Amino acid sequence: MSSPRERILEQAAILFHHQGYNSTGINQIISEANVAKASFYQHFKSKDDLCIEFLNKRHEYWFSKLIEFTSKSKNRKEKILSAFDFIIQMNERENFRGCSFLNILSEISKEQQNILRVIQSHKNDLRIFFNQLVKDELLATHIYILFEGSIIESQLFESNEIVNKSIAIVESIT
Amino acid sequence: MSSPRERILEQAAILFHHQGYNSTGINQIISEANVAKASFYQHFKSKDDLCIEFLNKRHEYWFSKLIEFTSKSKNRKEKILSAFDFIIQMNERENFRGCSFLNILSEISKEQQNILRVIQSHKNDLRIFFNQLVKDELLATHIYILFEGSIIESQLFESNEIVNKSIAIVESIT
DNA sequence: CAACATACAAACAAGTCTGTCTGTTTTTTT
DNA sequence: AAAAAAACAGACAGACTTGTTTGTATGTTG
Numbered sequence: 098m099s100s101p102r103e104r105i106l107e108q109a110a111i112l113f114h115h116q117g118y119n120s121t122g123i124n125q126i127i128s129e130a131n132v133a134k135a136s137f138y139q140h141f142k143s144k145d146d147l148c149i150e151f152l153n154k155r156h157e158y159w160f161s162k163l164i165e166f167t168s169k170s171k172n173r174k175e176k177i178l179s180a181f182d183f184i185i186q187m188n189e190r191e192n193f194r195g196c197s198f199l200n201i202l203s204e205i206s207k208e209q210q211n212i213l214r215v216i217q218s219h220k221n222d223l224r225i226f227f228n229q230l231v232k233d234e235l236l237a238t239h240i241y242i243l244f245e246g247s248i249i250e251s252q253l254f255e256s257n258e259i260v261n262k263s264i265a266i267v268e269s270i271t
Numbered sequence: 272m273s274s275p276r277e278r279i280l281e282q283a284a285i286l287f288h289h290q291g292y293n294s295t296g297i298n299q300i301i302s303e304a305n306v307a308k309a310s311f312y313q314h315f316k317s318k319d320d321l322c323i324e325f326l327n328k329r330h331e332y333w334f335s336k337l338i339e340f341t342s343k344s345k346n347r348k349e350k351i352l353s354a355f356d357f358i359i360q361m362n363e364r365e366n367f368r369g370c371s372f373l374n375i376l377s378e379i380s381k382e383q384q385n386i387l388r389v390i391q392s393h394k395n396d397l398r399i400f401f402n403q404l405v406k407d408e409l410l411a412t413h414i415y416i417l418f419e420g421s422i423i424e425s426q427l428f429e430s431n432e433i434v435n436k437s438i439a440i441v442e443s444i445t
Numbered sequence: 446c447a448a449c450a451t452a453c454a455a456a457c458a459a460g461t462c463t464g465t466c467t468g469t470t471t472t473t474t475t
Numbered sequence: 476a477a478a479a480a481a482a483c484a485g486a487c488a489g490a491c492t493t494g495t496t497t498g499t500a501t502g503t504t505g
Contacts, residue, residue: 101482117378119293122462133483138464195377202427203369203377204291220427238436245423246416253376253394262412270444275452296492307453312494 102140104130152215195252276314278304369426
């Protein structure tokens, strides 16, 4: 069995995804992770601290999956298109829960600037990802906005319809 | 002074916007609206019920403002572009709090289907708005996705940069 | 003036929340 | 095997949550 710290992060990921950040309590996390409360506070100094650790892990996981998925493509255009296929795959795998980062963005207050910065940093890396694939800066931003819109809309309508439309659009503009 | 019901909805709008739905308690709403708790539950059967009433009011307010704002434009292209200007205006007026509907989308669970439906209905009306302005259905969807992406990204980066980029993009594709 | 509707205050129930603390047990290292 | 580190259970504080209830006061309408 894995370490308490890993079990906490594992369960937090599942519960934050399913119920949202504010609706998930420490007690539920430790109970489902089979960890004592004292142990929790030995590894994380607060719930917000856990949130940041979760987002960092999620960032690593999500990006490595994206790069793994898109690297199968031969040319740049296909790579961009496969990024949208990646959304579809993740939607189906994670039951249209949307983006962890954008979900938490909607839940935090102005006081939680440290969390906001992690979210901004994640999305910045995504913009860089598209900027490296597309030389034209405006076009790269264009694709980024379509990408973000696709994630949100598939969560909202619990469907890949908008993602598929985006694929058709990207096909025509690149 | 307005009626208790109106005062509740007024304060709920402010607080939901500032702190989010789950982080705002009934007690705070009634205290700042100067309404007794018994009176609250005479007008709303639950907090979720208040949420739906709030979203319905917000829908009316937001759409009427959008139509008022865009109706100043002469032709269709200008109307579409002014919709993006409307985002900028709202961002500045409401301090980059983003879309009430998308914010609440991230906070609700699978059990709150009645709230989800109100959110979907709002966004559906927005899609219809663009569909009426643009005959080409894929282009209308394209603009809708850019619009949604613009709202989210301005909230995330607390900036109108992406909205302005969207305006340049829409200029070139319509 | 009487009757009714509405709003009030404030206590209460039953549960949640984060975070702290004490003391015991298990595991690892020397 | 002894010492140190880590994890355990679980009580506790103190404040929060939604929703109910009781009884009182105010205001409007017949």
